[in-house]
Amino acid sequence: MGTAMLQQLADIAIDNDTIFCHGAWTVSHIAWLSKHAFESLQTISQTDITLDLSHVTHFDLAGACLLNDIASFFKNQNSVVHYRCIDERQDELLSLVTERMQAEPATIPLPQFLVRLGMKTHKAWLQMLVFLSFFGQMVQSLSMWFRFPKRIRWQEVIHQIEITGYQAMGIVALLSFLIGVVLAYQMGTQLQSYGAGIYVVDLLGLSLLREFSPLLTAIIVAGRTGAAFAAQLGTMKLNEEIDALQTLGVDATEVLVLPKLLGLIIALPLLTVLAMVAGVFGGMLMSKLMLGITFVDFLDRFSSSVSAQTLFLGELKTPFFAVLIALIGCFQGFQVSQGAASVGSRTTMSVVQCIFMIITTDAVFSVIYSMLGI
Amino acid sequence: MADEAIVDFQNITTRFGQQIVHQHLNLTVKPREILAIVGGSGTGKTTLLRELLFLNRPAEGNIIAFGESIYQATSQQVMKLRRRMGMMFQSGALFSSLTVLENICFPLRELTSLDEKLIVEIAMLKAGMASFPADAVHKYPAELSGGMIKRAALARAIALDPELLLLDEPTAGLDPEAANSIDELVLALQQALDLTIIMVTHDVDTLWQATDRVAFLGDKKVLACEPMTALVRHSHPLIEAYFGNPRARAAEHSHEETKA
Numbered sequence A: 001m002g003t004a005m006l007q008q009l010a011d012i013a014i015d016n017d018t019i020f021c022h023g024a025w026t027v028s029h030i031a032w033l034s035k036h037a038f039e040s041l042q043t044i045s046q047t048d049i050t051l052d053l054s055h056v057t058h059f060d061l062a063g064a065c066l067l068n069d070i071a072s073f074f075k076n077q078n079s080v081v082h083y084r085c086i087d088e089r090q091d092e093l094l095s096l097v098t099e100r101m102q103a104e105p106a107t108i109p110l111p112q113f114l115v116r117l118g119m120k121t122h123k124a125w126l127q128m129l130v131f132l133s134f135f136g137q138m139v140q141s142l143s144m145w146f147r148f149p150k151r152i153r154w155q156e157v158i159h160q161i162e163i164t165g166y167q168a169m170g171i172v173a174l175l176s177f178l179i180g181v182v183l184a185y186q187m188g189t190q191l192q193s194y195g196a197g198i199y200v201v202d203l204l205g206l207s208l209l210r211e212f213s214p215l216l217t218a219i220i221v222a223g224r225t226g227a228a229f230a231a232q233l234g235t236m237k238l239n240e241e242i243d244a245l246q247t248l249g250v251d252a253t254e255v256l257v258l259p260k261l262l263g264l265i266i267a268l269p270l271l272t273v274l275a276m277v278a279g280v281f282g283g284m285l286m287s288k289l290m291l292g293i294t295f296v297d298f299l300d301r302f303s304s305s306v307s308a309q310t311l312f313l314g315e316l317k318t319p320f321f322a323v324l325i326a327l328i329g330c331f332q333g334f335q336v337s338q339g340a341a342s343v344g345s346r347t348t349m350s351v352v353q354c355i356f357m358i359i360t361t362d363a364v365f366s367v368i369y370s371m372l373g374i
Numbered sequence B: 001m002a003d004e005a006i007v008d009f010q011n012i013t014t015r016f017g018q019q020i021v022h023q024h025l026n027l028t029v030k031p032r033e034i035l036a037i038v039g040g041s042g043t044g045k046t047t048l049l050r051e052l053l054f055l056n057r058p059a060e061g062n063i064i065a066f067g068e069s070i071y072q073a074t075s076q077q078v079m080k081l082r083r084r085m086g087m088m089f090q091s092g093a094l095f096s097s098l099t100v101l102e103n104i105c106f107p108l109r110e111l112t113s114l115d116e117k118l119i120v121e122i123a124m125l126k127a128g129m130a131s132f133p134a135d136a137v138h139k140y141p142a143e144l145s146g147g148m149i150k151r152a153a154l155a156r157a158i159a160l161d162p163e164l165l166l167l168d169e170p171t172a173g174l175d176p177e178a179a180n181s182i183d184e185l186v187l188a189l190q191q192a193l194d195l196t197i198i199m200v201t202h203d204v205d206t207l208w209q210a211t212d213r214v215a216f217l218g219d220k221k222v223l224a225c226e227p228m229t230a231l232v233r234h235s236h237p238l239i240e241a242y243f244g245n246p247r248a249r250a251a252e253h254s255h256e257e258t259k260a
Helices: A002-006 A031-041 A061-075 A088-100 A113-147 A154-164 A166-193 A197-238 A241-247 A252-291 A295-305 A308-334 A340-372 B045-052 B075-083 B100-111 B116-129 B146-157 B176-193 B204-210 B237-244 B246-259
Strands: A011-015 A018-025 A048-059 A080-084 B007-016 B019-029 B034-039 B060-065 B085-088 B164-168 B196-200 B213-218 B221-226
Touching: A011 A031, A018 A061, A031 A061, A048 A061, A048 A088, A061 A080, A061 A088, A061 B116, A088 B116, A088 B176, A113 A252, A113 A308, A154 A166, A154 A197, A154 A252, A166 A197, A166 A252, A197 A241, A197 A252, A197 A295, A197 A308, A197 A340, A241 A252, A252 A295, A252 A308, A308 A340, B007 B045, B019 B045, B019 B060, B019 B221, B034 B045, B034 B176, B034 B204, B045 B060, B045 B164, B045 B196, B075 B085, B085 B146, B100 B116, B100 B146, B116 B146, B146 B164, B146 B176, B176 B196, B176 B204, B204 B246, B213 B237, B221 B237, B237 B246
Parallel strands: A018 A048, A048 A080, B034 B196, B034 B213, B085 B164, B164 B196
Antiparallel strands: A011 A018, B007 B019, B007 B060, B213 B221
């Protein structure tokens, strides 16, 4: 180690047609020279060049590479290059470089904008076809479950309910409670100025039960569970575990996707009920603190002004959200190929697509409800 | 071989929970030799390499590398020690999001400030030395066969001109022809670059063809560390069992034939 400390940086000194090389020509000592050597070489006009290595203290392959570059620089100008005081080992390394050096093959240049656009569109179209076939496969596996209910893997389904439902209860309840508090506060201040504070109950009940709770819960679950599905299946794909399943004659969709789908279809509506309760409780607490509405008054008003239909209309959407989350998460997981980066990008994509589709579907439901006049 | 040891494992004891892997193990590696570590499964061959690379830490004992006790080194010295070693992992451990060329360039870009053109040149040279075909350097690791991955991993391991090269099962999972060419490659690299090589292997052909000495791990210590010709005559029951089976015998015969 001591000798390594004392190594001098590689350098060159030019004297007419002779280039004196100094110092340690090793990978850690030639950085400066590799960037600045060629500027000073430009000044040499002679055509018979001597490279003197008598002051080179250390020499490795990287140094040999640089020396070879310098020699090639002159050879390209049709100059003759001689080496002086080159020892046996340096000569060996130098000939190793000249023997084994390969040119970097050209990379394929980026195609033109229109070509790229076409390729992207084509790729998106293919993706959609792949998604359709994935969907078809899933429906097929699902129909098997309906025909032979004994094949349903209840243990796995219940395990999924635990992971996606039970373990998410804390975060869903807390966030819904906070949303209830915020909503009650915002609406309360407006209504209070009209002296219509009690109407906060109607507003809270309608907005939470019909819109906010289903939407918020679905978005939390998409971030929590959809991403987990994509990452888990993606890693299994990379490990060839999915290939192994198929080789064993087991339907990967049936084993891996259906329990998640069924589990989430059961868990999400239940989570949504919890979110409604927590949200209304948050609103109730805020109404008491800010508007002075007692719990008894609140609940009395709530049961008379918010119909059971509101609850059902909100709950009706949640199985659809569950299907979206499970399908998109699993599909993106199956699309992973080539390495860790693709697991990351597919997981991101699954969350973005889930949330996009959830909000879009929610909008569609609103349109349908209003057309039906409910 | 008058020089002092390049690596010295002193009194190493390694435990994983209750399980003791090494107990007071000693092993010395001389400069410019090719040393193979063999032994049954679970005898801690790879663990020994990982301890040298600071990836695992033994419960007791010390490792001297390049004349320095590695567990007393400051973090700066550790960085310097690491740069003097190159490691080729068993499954290659190539970065999956980078092409082969970018993989080989990676240590050069991160740890030196060389000119970009020179970095690519050095990387292409190392690929050539590891017999990695030039027209495949823009491929991603997922597109490569097992033999190609090993070659690319070898090229990355020698990118920084290490003095000490560690190979973990360089021929595992390769067809005999590819395994043979890796053996030749290891020998050629050792001669061209004056390397010291420590490799973990199960391949008896590799042991015959490409090693100076072989350390046999068993009973939590090094049972013997001798050249292959002496090791196969060793009388310890574990070593006899390892080299006494038909496969190992066949490798020995074929080696004698090629010599004759």
